[in-house]
Amino acid sequence: MRIRKLSGFAVLTVIAIGVSACGTASSSSSTSSSTAKSASTKTPYKIGVIFDTSGPGASLGSAETRGAQLMIDKINASGGVNGHQIDATFADGTSQPDRAVQLAQQMISAGDVAILGPSLAASCEAVRPLIEQAGVTEYCLSGAPFTWSPHFFATDFDPVTNLGTLPAYWMKEHGYTKAACIATSDASGDAYSKSFAATAPKQGVSIVDTEQFQSGATSVATQLTNVRSSGAQAIYGCVSGSNLATIINGMQSLGMNQPVWSGTGAASYAVANLVKNNLPSGGIYSLGTYIVVPNEIPANLPGGAAIKSYVASYKAKYNEAPDELGANAADAVSLISNALGHGATNGSAIATFLQNLHGFQGLNSVYSFSATNHRGTTPPGLVIQFTPQGSFKIVEKLNVAAALGS
DSSP states (O other): OOEEOOOTTTHHHHHOOSOEEOOOOEEOSSEEEEOOEESOOSOOEEEEEEEOOSSTTHHHHHHHHHHHHHHHHHHHHTTOBTTBOEEEEEEEOTTOHHHHHHHHHHHHHTTOSEEEOOSSHHHHHHHHHHHHHHTOEEEEOOOSOOOOOTTEEEOSSOHIIIIIIHHHHHHHHTTOOEEEEEEESSHHHHHHHHHHHHHGGGGTOEEEEEEEEOTTOSOOHHHHHHHHHHTOSEEEEEOOTTHHHHHHHHHHHHTOOOOEEEOGGGOSHHHHHHHTTSOOTTOEEEEEOGGGOGGGOOTTOTTHHHHHHHHHHHHHHHSSOOOHHHHHHHHHHHHHHHHHHTTOOSHHHHHHHHHTEEOEEOSSOEEOOBTTBSSOOOOOOEEEEEOTTSOEEEEEEOOHHHHHHO
16 A cells, blocks of 8 residues: 655645644753643644754754754644644753663653654664564664664665765766775764775775774874875765764864765754864765755755745744754654654554655655655755855755666
């Protein structure tokens, strides 16, 4: 069975019944709950949100929190999901798998039917056994490679394509045949480095050096010295979050100016502002979506109006521009809410609904899931460049079909 629905931002008009006003969030030392007040007496739908707003993943989790909060507030202010408010408990996973497990246990015990997050692959995997045993849907916000299990879904694009094939294809197209990968020694770093190692040779790119460092380290001078000696023409920052700034700052100190390909998990406005004063002359590039460059949206782009509406609402609420990370979280909220709005009101029903959902227009992609694909996205192949203003610009669009056929 396939279920076909419309856009993520348009889902508000599909599932919202009644009128409500946005409420205020209450908080404790570990969590905060956001539930808009409503005239409806229907029982709220409870979901848990574990994003890493501290530790090395903070730049990811902070953006994800804002995107999810914006979407939840909009749904609740429009009457909720068929009159049911979304009662979302937000918690900081602290970039630590053990903490994520503790929080997930609390959320499952509280009756949450779905958990959004965590932000990092290691934490997502740590939580997975709990949600499978409890029959609660987990929508992980990491783009790392995963095997699929009944209740486990993940955001972003196919990791081998996004983290390996397309970066290597970009290097080949620009004449860089020798590359170095500098990765964090965790699940996220492994995802980047292994995907790149598996695909670079197919694109005619030799990996002349691979270095590792602990996530959150403040210096990678030794690793970069080795990279400089390797003769690498391009550097792949196989990292997420603020770890990219550690690499870029180190390169500036050593006078290294090779072009840098950034892991998608570091292509956020938070990180762009950290590195804007130390950009190598070769530039920093990554894959992106139109969320970060709404002024460059083609007039006929499907979902373009929804993207512009989201960007405008985000700027109005947070006084800053959104990035792909926040839009991933907003899409996750839309997808879970769409399932709830169509009668899938427990974890297993939500998972079944999502697995059969096809053609859902989100902010970052059109989502089409299956039993063998719990990510459901198609990469647009947009290459973005970090700018001295702490923002991004589109510099080219890769031929994804040609890259995959290489």
